[in-house]
Amino acid sequence: xxxxxxxxxxxxxxxxxxxxxxxxxxxxxxxxxxxxxxxxxxxxxxxxxxxxxxxxxxxxxxxxxxxxxxxxxxxxxxxxxxxxxxxxxxxxxxxxxxxxxxxxxxxxxxxxxxxxxxxxxxxxxxxxxxxxxxxxxxxxxxxxxxxxxxxxxxxxxxxxxxxxxxxxxxxxxxxxxxxxxxxxxxxxxxxxxxxxxxxxxxxxxxxxxxxxxxxxxxxxxxxxxxxxxxxxxxxxxxxxxxxx
Amino acid sequence: xxxxxxxxxxxxxxxxxxxxxxxxxxxxxxxxxxxxxxxxxxxxxxxxxxxxxxxxxxxxxxxxxxxxxxxxxxxxxxxxxxxxxxxxxxxxxxxxxxxxxxxxxxxxxxxxxxxxxxxxxxxxxxxxxxxxxxxxxxxxxxxxxxxxxxxxxxxxxxxxxxxxxxxxxxxxxxxxxxxxxxxxxxxxxxxxxxxxxxxxxxxxxxxxxxxxxxxxxxxxxxx
Numbered sequence: 001x002x003x004x005x006x007x008x009x010x011x012x013x014x015x016x017x018x019x020x021x022x023x024x025x026x027x028x029x030x031x032x033x034x035x036x037x038x039x040x041x042x043x044x045x046x047x048x049x050x051x052x053x054x055x056x057x058x059x060x061x062x063x064x065x066x067x068x069x070x071x072x073x074x075x076x077x078x079x080x081x082x083x084x085x086x087x088x089x090x091x092x093x094x095x096x097x098x099x100x101x102x103x104x105x106x107x108x109x110x111x112x113x114x115x116x117x118x119x120x121x122x123x124x125x126x127x128x129x130x131x132x133x134x135x136x137x138x139x140x141x142x143x144x145x146x147x148x149x150x151x152x153x154x155x156x157x158x159x160x161x162x163x164x165x166x167x168x169x170x171x172x173x174x175x176x177x178x179x180x181x182x183x184x185x186x187x188x189x190x191x192x193x194x195x196x197x198x199x200x201x202x203x204x205x206x207x208x209x210x211x212x213x214x215x216x217x218x219x220x221x222x223x224x225x226x227x228x229x230x231x232x233x234x235x236x237x238x239x240x241x242x243x244x
Numbered sequence: 245x246x247x248x249x250x251x252x253x254x255x256x257x258x259x260x261x262x263x264x265x266x267x268x269x270x271x272x273x274x275x276x277x278x279x280x281x282x283x284x285x286x287x288x289x290x291x292x293x294x295x296x297x298x299x300x301x302x303x304x305x306x307x308x309x310x311x312x313x314x315x316x317x318x319x320x321x322x323x324x325x326x327x328x329x330x331x332x333x334x335x336x337x338x339x340x341x342x343x344x345x346x347x348x349x350x351x352x353x354x355x356x357x358x359x360x361x362x363x364x365x366x367x368x369x370x371x372x373x374x375x376x377x378x379x380x381x382x383x384x385x386x387x388x389x390x391x392x393x394x395x396x397x398x399x400x401x402x403x404x405x406x407x408x409x410x411x412x413x414x415x416x417x418x419x420x421x422x423x424x425x426x427x428x429x430x431x432x433x434x435x436x437x438x439x440x441x442x443x444x445x446x447x448x449x450x451x452x453x454x455x456x457x458x459x460x461x462x463x464x465x466x467x
Contacts, residue, residue: 051372051373052372053369053372053373075375075377078372078373078374078375079375081373082373082374083370083373085366085369085370085373087366088366089364089366089367089369089370090370091367091370091385091389092389093388093389093392102374102376102384102385103374103375103376106376106377106380106384107374107375107376107377107380151374152373152374155374155375161373
């Protein structure tokens with residue numbers, strides 16, 4: 001079966017600095033891939049290229065057979081791919097419910113009633129039904145991130161990109177967000193998760209990809225990567241993050 | 245001669261009131277015309293400054309800096325007394341309008357620029373990621389937030405423009421202040437000046453109060 005997301009020979013440089021180099025990664029529909037690695041290794045840059053929040057070149061990324069390039073088809077790609085950011089990026093002037101309703105109403109032309117019903121179902125699913133009429137600023141970080149997940153789901157995406165979704169959270173709120181993500185992983189949605197949560201990656205990922213200095217140095221099942229890493233640099237990285 | 249008779253002389257005030265009101269009308273016309281033109285100039289210049297290519301952005305920046313540095317009174321005198329030497333002769337109203345617009349446009353441009361640039365990049369990225377088109381992104385996400393940021397300083401600027409219309413009396417424009425000084429001379433009594441001051445306050449106080457209210461509201465609102 002053709003991969004749902006295909007990343008072929010992708011690179012990206014700022015002046016002389018190579019942020020990404022020779023990235024090849026195929027992701028099947030429904031697969032959950034966690035990308036780990038030291039900070040500055042290009043993990044975030046890579047997921048941001050998948051919906052073209054970052055320009056890339058050389059190379060080719062496609063989603064559902066559609067090349068990810070500036071132009072008319074970009075809207076189709078972005079409709080298929082939801083994104084959850086480290087800093088939530090909720091719309092502060094809209095209520096929780098309105099945050100979730102906005103994109104379906106504007107791009108899918110849903111009427112207000114349908115959009116509201118769907119939004120409420122999603123808000124309930126991420127466990128914050130009682131906050132629906134509040135504004136983002138009135139919620140905790142964990143709650144905000146769960147709203148952001150509901151907002152991404154409202155577009156009924158086939159794939160979800162998570163860019164360090166728990167890195168900006170207080171430690172006691174990490175769990176509630178990971179729980180929502182864990183539940184999502186079982187629904188068959190394709191997920192690419194950039195994360196520092198090794199426990200989550202080990203438990204939930206179908207495949208773990210290790211990036212260092214803009215390259216993929218190792219990839220495999222959680223068992224292979226965490227218990228039998230082949231690369232010295234993977235071992236060093238794991239030792240450093242698992243030490244404390 | 246006691247203070248009340250000198251500064252708060254009822255009969256003198258009533259006698260000068262029609263003159264003051266014609267002056268007020270001129271002041272309002274000049275203020276509104278300058279504010280509207282200043283808003284248009286400011287928005288265009290701000291967009292050029294932020295999104296324009298260097299040949300447009302650099303002149304926009306120079307315009308903003310120059311007209312924020314020059315005193316309006318100096319600019320007004322230049323426009324009214326110096327431009328005729330190069331063949332441009334403006335009436336006192338349009339000379340004042342031009343000076344006020346040029347300065348207000350520069351301040352307004354900075355206000356708009358600050359408003360747009362204050363919207364975090366993440367708001368644009370979230371809109372892109374959700375597949376919102378440029379129009380929906382601006383209308384539903386960016387501008388509603390920018391307007392909240394921009395309205396209090398814009399209202400402040402309006403207050404300044406209306407106050408600065410009084411400078412136009414220097415080039416003999418029959419605005420509120422000019423009429424008041426005229427009436428003062430006629431009546432040999434400064435009461436009309438006090439009257440003019442009161443009228444300015446009555447005109448501007450609601451705007452000042454509005455700014456405070458908006459600032460409080462937006463602060464308490466969503467964040």
